[in-house]
Amino acid sequence: MANDLFDLAIIGAGPVGLFAQYYAGLRELKTALIEATPQLGGQITALYPEKNILDVAGFPGISGRDLVKKLQEQANLIDGKTFLNSNVTNLRKQDSQFELEINNHALITAKSVIIASGNGSFSPRKLSVPGAEEMFQAGRMRYLLPNLAKSPYQDFTVVGGGNTAVDYALELIEHDKQVHLIHRRDRFRALESSITKLQQNPLATFETPNKIVGLQISDGRLAIQMQNIDDDRLQTIVTDQLIVGYGFTASSASLDLWETLPVKINNGFVTDPTQMTSIPGIFAVGDASSYAGKADIIASGFGEVPTAANSAVNYFDPERGGPAHSTSLNLGEFHD
Numbered sequence: 548m549a550n551d552l553f554d555l556a557i558i559g560a561g562p563v564g565l566f567a568q569y570y571a572g573l574r575e576l577k578t579a580l581i582e583a584t585p586q587l588g589g590q591i592t593a594l595y596p597e598k599n600i601l602d603v604a605g606f607p608g609i610s611g612r613d614l615v616k617k618l619q620e621q622a623n624l625i626d627g628k629t630f631l632n633s634n635v636t637n638l639r640k641q642d643s644q645f646e647l648e649i650n651n652h653a654l655i656t657a658k659s660v661i662i663a664s665g666n667g668s669f670s671p672r673k674l675s676v677p678g679a680e681e682m683f684q685a686g687r688m689r690y691l692l693p694n695l696a697k698s699p700y701q702d703f704t705v706v707g708g709g710n711t712a713v714d715y716a717l718e719l720i721e722h723d724k725q726v727h728l729i730h731r732r733d734r735f736r737a738l739e740s741s742i743t744k745l746q747q748n749p750l751a752t753f754e755t756p757n758k759i760v761g762l763q764i765s766d767g768r769l770a771i772q773m774q775n776i777d778d779d780r781l782q783t784i785v786t787d788q789l790i791v792g793y794g795f796t797a798s799s800a801s802l803d804l805w806e807t808l809p810v811k812i813n814n815g816f817v818t819d820p821t822q823m824t825s826i827p828g829i830f831a832v833g834d835a836s837s838y839a840g841k842a843d844i845i846a847s848g849f850g851e852v853p854t855a856a857n858s859a860v861n862y863f864d865p866e867r868g869g870p871a872h873s874t875s876l877n878l879g880e881f882h883d
């Protein structure tokens with residue numbers, strides 16, 4: 548990682564960062580796409596994978612999940628490097644290059660940077676009950692699904708009532724795992740067809756309306772104490788692993804610690820008409836970019852990407868020229 552000099556480092560693999568990786572590939576830039584979480588798709592994947600998105604050009608309606616899949620397919624057409632689980636904990640300008648510190652140690656060096664970090668990096672909402680930290684340390688509680696093909700466990704419990712929890716439960720039954728679903732209400736805030744799928748599958752059982760009040764190891768397995776919301780009755784279920792599906796929160800705290808930090812207004816970096824921030828060589832797109840009249844939607848971010856990528860080329864290689872139509876970029880001859 549340390550020895551490579553990239554033309555462009557893109558911070559954040561939300562929808563806009565993914566499109567930036569693809570567009571940079573069309574301009575034959577050596578690009579590193581760096582994402583704090585283990586998953587691609589930013590807010591879409593974390594918050595609304597099932598929503599039918601109506602305002603992306605070319606799609607009368609597309610689910611969040613399918614849009615991210617299409618963006619991934621498109622990005623896979625070009626030769627870019629993607630680093631997951633890689634939080635950019637520091638960014639500094641060193642002579643004419645930029646150094647990006649990843650998870651406080653590894654370094655990526657680039658000639659230019661596009662910030663596509665949205666509202667910040669996501670972290671899972673935590674379960675706070677007695678025993679939670681110990682069970683996390685012991686590997687009996689997780690906030691993300693483990694690699695199910697390799698998991699030694701057969702019996703899982705998922706807690707939560709939204710898309711995250713329901714998606715986790717569906718993934719588990721698809722791997723033939725037993726799932727107990729704990730939620731404080733009888734109703735779930737997720738796609739009806741997903742709930743129906745779970746209700747019709749004998750591998751899934753619903754433990755509602757309950758909240759978790761304690762966790763401990765019992766005879767080598769995980770004992771989950773639950774309290775019924777309606778009548779306060781206490782009950783214990785024994786399982787192999789608990790997956791907390793409370794969703795994610797975004798925080799820009801790690802960005803604010805960067806040594807080279809462009810000017811921000813509210814949550815966004817102030818950008819000029821070339822998408823450049825207050826620091827030459829650093830550009831911002833998507834929800835991370837702020838200017839008068841800005842709409843924080845996917846379509847605006849997509850529109851900002853070519854401007855930012857072409858401005859980045861002009862910054863580190865002004866002789867090169869551009870922008871051009873995609874058909875005259877690395878795809879050979881111009882066809883009309």
Ligand SMILES: Cc1cc2nc3c(=O)[nH]c(=O)nc-3n(C[C@H](O)[C@H](O)[C@H](O)COP(=O)(O)OP(=O)(O)OC[C@H]3O[C@@H](n4cnc5c(N)ncnc54)[C@H](O)[C@@H]3O)c2cc1C
Nearest residue numbers: 559561562563583589590635664665667668833834844845
């Ligand atoms: C509930 C909801 C519904 C919405 N519905 C629509 C809709 O219908 N249509 C529409 O157009 N828009 C919609 N939006 C807005 C849309 O989701 C955002 O405009 C869009 O996600 C912005 O994309 P982005 O790539 O700029 O940022 P994000 O999607 O926020 O992605 C940013 C990525 O950067 C990563 N990151 C952040 N900091 C770091 C760091 N330091 N190091 C490494 N990685 C980092 C994050 O983990 C994240 O993956 C909706 C938003 C919400 C919350």
